[in-house]
Amino acid sequence: xxxxxxxxxxxxxxxxxxxxxxxxxxxxxxxxxxxxxxxxxxxxxxxxxxxxxxxxxxxxxxxxxxxxxxxxxxxxxxxxxxxxxxxxxxxxxxxxxxxxxxxxxxxxxxxxxxx
Numbered sequence: 001x002x003x004x005x006x007x008x009x010x011x012x013x014x015x016x017x018x019x020x021x022x023x024x025x026x027x028x029x030x031x032x033x034x035x036x037x038x039x040x041x042x043x044x045x046x047x048x049x050x051x052x053x054x055x056x057x058x059x060x061x062x063x064x065x066x067x068x069x070x071x072x073x074x075x076x077x078x079x080x081x082x083x084x085x086x087x088x089x090x091x092x093x094x095x096x097x098x099x100x101x102x103x104x105x106x107x108x109x110x111x112x113x114x115x
Contacts, residue, residue, distance in 0.1 A: 023089050028109060029109050035112055042061050044056050
């Protein structure tokens, strides 16, 4: 009976930890007060002080969870191209690593609202 209770406790803890690792939410990019709303496998511009930003524009796609990270594509508006991206959640922050070839850049986004 104790073994069963221990197993159920570990199972519930594991499910709880996976739920905490979700990146679904509204994230502030730190640039022009731009926020991105991420749901499941895509992300769109939610709001921005940048007059050139198109609200609702698809900016993140093809997200897949791999271990504790999410990998997908991020649209770089200035360069008009999609690049590889990895999102790693850490509480109320999101480490965003953009990769293009052998170069990479790491940014930190902050959670505005959990969805």
